[in-house]
Amino acid sequence: KAGVTQTPRYLIKTRGQQVTLSCSPISGHRSVSWYQQTPGQGLQFLFEYFSETQRNKGNFPGRFSGRQFSNSRSEMNVSTLELGDSALYLCASTGTGWSEQYFGPGTRLTVT
Amino acid sequence: EDKVVQSPLSLVVHEGDTVTLNCSYEVTNFRSLLWYKQEKKAPTFLFMLTSSGIEKKSGRLSSILDKKELFSILNITATQTGDSAIYLCAGSNYGGATNKLIFGTGTLLAVQP
Numbered sequence: 001k002a003g004v005t006q007t008p009r010y011l012i013k014t015r016g017q018q019v020t021l022s023c024s025p026i027s028g029h030r031s032v033s034w035y036q037q038t039p040g041q042g043l044q045f046l047f048e049y050f051s052e053t054q055r056n057k058g059n060f061p062g063r064f065s066g067r068q069f070s071n072s073r074s075e076m077n078v079s080t081l082e083l084g085d086s087a088l089y090l091c092a093s094t095g096t097g098w099s100e101q102y103f104g105p106g107t108r109l110t111v112t
Numbered sequence: 113e114d115k116v117v118q119s120p121l122s123l124v125v126h127e128g129d130t131v132t133l134n135c136s137y138e139v140t141n142f143r144s145l146l147w148y149k150q151e152k153k154a155p156t157f158l159f160m161l162t163s164s165g166i167e168k169k170s171g172r173l174s175s176i177l178d179k180k181e182l183f184s185i186l187n188i189t190a191t192q193t194g195d196s197a198i199y200l201c202a203g204s205n206y207g208g209a210t211n212k213l214i215f216g217t218g219t220l221l222a223v224q225p
Contacts, residue, residue, distance in 0.1 A: 004154075031211050043155075043200065043215040056212050090154060094211045100146060101211060103154040 002027065004093050004104035012110045018079040021107045025072050025093030031055075032074040033101060034066060037088040046089075049074050078109075086111045114139045116203050118216035125191055126224050133186040133219045135201035145177050145184045146213065148200040155200055158186070191223045 005024045013019050025032050034046040045058040049068035066076040072093075078085055088108050092101035119134045137145065144162045148155035159168045161177035161184060168175050172191075177184045188195055198220050202213040 033211055033213070035213075035215075042217040043202075043213075045212050045214070048211055050211075058212070088153075092211075092213075100157045100160045101213060102157060103148075105153045 004091060004102055006089075006091055006104040006107050008107060009105065010108045010110075012112060013081050014112055015081055015083060017081050018077060019081060019109060020075055020077045021089055021091075021109075023074045023076075023091035023093075023104055025074070025091075026095070026102060029093035029095050029102075030072050031094040032068060032072065033092045033094070034074070034076050035090045035092065036060070037090060037106075038086075043090070046076065081111045083111050085109065114203065114205065114214045116201060116214050116216035118199075118201055118219050120219060121217070122220040122222070124222045124224065127192055129191050129223075130187065130189045131191060131221065133188075133199050133201075133221070134183065135185070135216055136183040137201075137203040137214075138182065139203035139205050139214060141205040142179070142182075143204045146202045146204065147175055147184070147186050148202065150198045150200055150218070151196075158199075188221075191221075193223050193225055196221060196223045 007022045031050045033048040035043045037043045047057045048055045052068045063079045068074040088106045090106045092103045094101045116137045146160045147158040159175045164179040172189045175186045198218040200218045202215045
């Protein structure tokens with residue numbers, strides 16, 4: 001069974017631009033969660049989608065948004081990029097019930 | 113506010129040593145405690161613990177949860193250089209039918225030959 005995939009793997013953007021990251025969960029998984037990982041703050045929860053609906057949202061500004069499609073693939077968007085948005089963005093998929101989350105390889109975003 | 117605290121922050125050991133990593137948590141409506149290993153990129157799943165006092169084991173790794181004292185430990189016996197990584201623990205809760213995980217900052221383990 002294929003794992004969680006994320007594209008692109010690396011991205012360099014300029015302040016003020018916007019970016020869209022994509023995540024395809026494990027086949028059959030309907031929940032996708034997004035996390036931001038930085039050296040100073042560690043792994044922080046951004047939001048979770050289940051059946052195309054956002055179920056929970058972390059403490060991030062409105063510049064961070066996401067969506068989920070009917071095939072469970074998810075995208076997250078960051079608008080008006082700031083230098084502090086440079087981070088590894090990880091998505092994780094979860095199967096039925098309260099099971100463990102499996103992470104994708106991440107997208108390394110660098111904002112210059 | 114929910115929080116997860118790991119200790120030590122970093123650890124250097126020699127191959128063959130046994131290490132114990134600690135994780136304490138304060139998570140509202142606690143459901144489970146998860147351990148992950150992170151080397152270069154994505155955290156890889158190790159254990160999920162939901163019941164107190166029941167040890168989970170996988171090869172040289174084992175973990176146990178104490179829901180009364182709100183902590184978990186991860187043991188690694190006969191360490192190898194391949195065990196060098198950041199070990200993350202995370203708590204999950206029942207709030208809002210969500211799969212949100214609250215992560216600790218991790219323990220950086222370096223195993224020297």
